[in-house]
Amino acid sequence: MAIEKIVVVDDELMIRKALETQLRNKRYSVASTGDLKGARKILSRDSFDLVFLDLRLPDGEGTDLLEEIMAKADGPMVVMMTGYGSVESAVSCMQMGAFDYVVKPFSFEQIEVVVDKVASFDKMRRVTKYYVEQSDSQSSDIVGESEPVEQLKTLVNKVAKTEASVLITGENGTGKELVARELYRNSMLAKEPYIRVNCAAVTETLMESEFFGHEKGSFTGATERREGRFELADGGTLLLDEISEIAPGLQAKLLRVLQEKEFERVGGNKTIQVKVRVLATTNRDLIKEVEKGNFREDLYYRLNVFPIAVPPLRDRGDDIMLLANTFLDRHVRRHGIDKIKFSKSCEQAIKIHSWPGNVRELENAVERAVILAEPGKAIEADLLGLGHLGNSRTPSSKSMKEKLSTESGAEESMEEVEKRHIMKVLTICEGNRTHAAEKLGLNVRTLRNKIKQYELEI
Ligand SMILES: Nc1ncnc2c1ncn2[C@@H]1O[C@H](COP(=O)(O)OP(=O)(O)OP(=O)(O)O)[C@@H](O)[C@H]1O
Numbered sequence: 001m002a003i004e005k006i007v008v009v010d011d012e013l014m015i016r017k018a019l020e021t022q023l024r025n026k027r028y029s030v031a032s033t034g035d036l037k038g039a040r041k042i043l044s045r046d047s048f049d050l051v052f053l054d055l056r057l058p059d060g061e062g063t064d065l066l067e068e069i070m071a072k073a074d075g076p077m078v079v080m081m082t083g084y085g086s087v088e089s090a091v092s093c094m095q096m097g098a099f100d101y102v103v104k105p106f107s108f109e110q111i112e113v114v115v116d117k118v119a120s121f122d123k124m125r126r127v128t129k130y131y132v133e134q135s136d137s138q139s140s141d142i143v144g145e146s147e148p149v150e151q152l153k154t155l156v157n158k159v160a161k162t163e164a165s166v167l168i169t170g171e172n173g174t175g176k177e178l179v180a181r182e183l184y185r186n187s188m189l190a191k192e193p194y195i196r197v198n199c200a201a202v203t204e205t206l207m208e209s210e211f212f213g214h215e216k217g218s219f220t221g222a223t224e225r226r227e228g229r230f231e232l233a234d235g236g237t238l239l240l241d242e243i244s245e246i247a248p249g250l251q252a253k254l255l256r257v258l259q260e261k262e263f264e265r266v267g268g269n270k271t272i273q274v275k276v277r278v279l280a281t282t283n284r285d286l287i288k289e290v291e292k293g294n295f296r297e298d299l300y301y302r303l304n305v306f307p308i309a310v311p312p313l314r315d316r317g318d319d320i321m322l323l324a325n326t327f328l329d330r331h332v333r334r335h336g337i338d339k340i341k342f343s344k345s346c347e348q349a350i351k352i353h354s355w356p357g358n359v360r361e362l363e364n365a366v367e368r369a370v371i372l373a374e375p376g377k378a379i380e381a382d383l384l385g386l387g388h389l390g391n392s393r394t395p396s397s398k399s400m401k402e403k404l405s406t407e408s409g410a411e412e413s414m415e416e417v418e419k420r421h422i423m424k425v426l427t428i429c430e431g432n433r434t435h436a437a438e439k440l441g442l443n444v445r446t447l448r449n450k451i452k453q454y455e456l457e458i
């Protein structure tokens with residue numbers, strides 16, 4: 001539940017004390033005061049979820065404080081209390097941003113109804129914020145008719161109906177997030193929140209707060225109390241994206257919330273209970289990570305109740321062209337240009353390319369081509385920007401192959417190239433891993449693992 005801390009501002013001692021006691025009995029944490037000065041002091045001290053605010057106070061009008069609260073981006077919700085019950089004053093408070101008002105004398109049942117209303121509104125508001133965050137991803141279904149994709153779709157439909165944890169594996173850009181969204185959309189929880197957390201995106205220290213939230217002042221920068229993603233997803237689905245990147249210390253805490261369904265916020269001592277369906281994705285072989293000691297075995301089994309493997313694009317046969325045409329239509333529409341087609345040789349190039357970046361690479365290539373295409377002319381292969389034949393599945397000419405292999409570096413494995421490149425960037429950044437990770441487009445933990453893996457001394 002989102003509402004925890006409440007302030008009561010009323011100069012009538014009887015009303016104030018009664019409300020305070022009743023709210024405390026319902027386990028809310030309550031602070032109360034009889035004037036505006038006291039209220040400002042309380043509000044500056046901590047972050048609150050809800051304020052019951054009297055309209056007339058000894059040192060001014062409640063509306064003055066209402067205005068101050070509304071000026072803040074993340075302030076508490078306000079319910080006005082009025083002894084005068086005039087519709088005009090209530091309406092003007094609502095126009096200023098008050099959530100609701102109650103007319104004195106009121107019963108505690110009335111207050112309970114208001115608090116419940118505030119709680120559900122607040123939850124909706126927070127969840128909507130995250131929905132907006134994710135809305136850039138496509139909501140369309142999984143496109144494809146090849147055997148592996150048909151099998152994938154069947155499995156997704158079956159597994160969606162259960163509330164079991166699902167571990168979605170697959171190479172980069174194969175559509176793991178798309179599969180996760182489909183699992184959610186076809187589940188019984190489709191009307192409940194769907195929250196995503198990218199385990200690779202933030203630093204280790206912030207990750208715990210991202211998961212579990214924090215109390216005000218629990219670390220530098222924690223200026224307000226904040227709910228974590230587990231709390232936001234309560235009753236719904238949580239997607240742990242790129243789970244292999246999660247720090248070892250957090251793995252134990254994650255295991256606890258999955259097993260016991262409870263946790264504490266960072267800097268807090270209250271135990272919070274949640275019911276959440278967990279989906280996770282990874283592009284690494286988690287079993288290998290378990291063997292290497294990077295990933296807890298018990299956590300692996302917890303997450304992997306149902307494994308779903310998303311096939312690489314190169315194994316999807318004719319789906320490659322089907323997807324290419326789907327993306328062509330999509331981007332032609334998006335960029336508002338006249339309908340165009342791929343030339344025959346371009347289709348051929350699409351079919352023989354190995355697509356190491358999978359569906360995402362294909363979509364990006366098609367979008368690029370759409371932007372570069374000349375109006376009225378078919379799209380030629382060079383517009384796809386696929387580079388030389390090094391990536392094609394069937395290098396067409398022997399001489400081209402020979403030419404490529406005699407070029408410097410052609411004998412090097414991908415690992416050697418990566419190792420050399422990391423070393424170079426680390427040297428440029430004078431060993432600063434944070435800077436180097438930024439330049440390389442990796443997260444710090446991944447970089448650290450690679451430094452260990454390649455035994456790089458810097
Ligand atoms: N079968 C499909 N049909 C239609 N679009 C797809 C399909 N598979 C993937 N896509 C699209 O390709 C893009 C990449 O997919 P997604 O982000 O789900 O991949 P991912 O496996 O999570 O990638 P990464 O490993 O990089 O996180 C998205 O725009 C997605 O909508």
Ligand SMILES: [Mg+2]
Nearest residue numbers: 176177241281
């Ligand atoms: Mg992804």
